Amino acid sequence: MNVLIIEDERKVARALADGLEREHFAVTVAANGEDGFFLINARPFDIILLDLNLPGRDGIEVLSTMRQKGIRTPVLILTARDAVESKVTGLESGADDYLVKPFAFPELVARMRVLLRRGRSDAETHRSLGDLELDIMTRKVSRAHRPIQLTTKEFDLLEFFLRNKNRIVSREMLVQDVWSDIGRATPLDNVIDVHIAHLRRKIDEGFPVRLLHTVRGVGFLLSESQP
Ligand code: CA
Numbered sequence: 001m002n003v004l005i006i007e008d009e010r011k012v013a014r015a016l017a018d019g020l021e022r023e024h025f026a027v028t029v030a031a032n033g034e035d036g037f038f039l040i041n042a043r044p045f046d047i048i049l050l051d052l053n054l055p056g057r058d059g060i061e062v063l064s065t066m067r068q069k070g071i072r073t074p075v076l077i078l079t080a081r082d083a084v085e086s087k088v089t090g091l092e093s094g095a096d097d098y099l100v101k102p103f104a105f106p107e108l109v110a111r112m113r114v115l116l117r118r119g120r121s122d123a124e125t126h127r128s129l130g131d132l133e134l135d136i137m138t139r140k141v142s143r144a145h146r147p148i149q150l151t152t153k154e155f156d157l158l159e160f161f162l163r164n165k166n167r168i169v170s171r172e173m174l175v176q177d178v179w180s181d182i183g184r185a186t187p188l189d190n191v192i193d194v195h196i197a198h199l200r201r202k203i204d205e206g207f208p209v210r211l212l213h214t215v216r217g218v219g220f221l222l223s224e225s226q227p
Contacts, residue, residue, distance in 0.1 A: 006036035033057030067094035074115040127162035161222035170219040
């Protein structure tokens with residue numbers, strides 16, 4: 001899940017970013033409304049945390065302009081305790097929820113998950129193949145109801161395989177979609193092999209039906225049947 005934090009107080013932004021990264025969000029920080037607005041237009045985010053009191057283009061302006069442009073990304077506004085009026089203006093301008101500073105971090109995460117889940121069906125937040133199940137929101141994975149602990153990369157890898165279940169996934173697809181931050185120039189074959197081996201051990205070992213197959217010379221296949 002990609003989150004954009006628009007917050008000019010560096011310490012607050014840093015603390016939020018660190019906490020959310022620990023919760024496995026991919027975090028981008030903008031220190032003012034201009035940068036935030038630029039980023040919102042440049043690429044899709046799953047949710048935006050918006051401080052209202054920003055230098056230059058303020059939070060309300062960012063919010064109402066993006067809504068006018070038809071950008072529906074959920075926005076959670078962060079307001080100062082005394083700014084009741086701006087909270088109301090924020091909600092009227094298209095914010096989905098608000099939190100008054102200072103707030104407890106777990107409450108922020110809980111509110112974010114509600115917004116992220118809203119309007120999404122189970123089919124969008126839940127992926128499965130046979131007895132293997134993955135929840136995108138809680139990042140929980142299990143097989144035959146037995147919980148499986150995955151690293152962040154293994155989770156991303158499995159999520160990608162589940163999205164493409166019963167289809168052959170090439171190494172190029174993995175480089176592009178799962179390792180997008182590294183870029184094509186770096187040789188990734190060994191890295192991919194190591195992650196596949198770890199993932200395979202975690203999801204397949206001890207189960208009668210193997211799910212993650214290597215298709216020699218072509219790529220990989222997540223399927224209940226042999227390639
Ligand atoms: Ca501020």
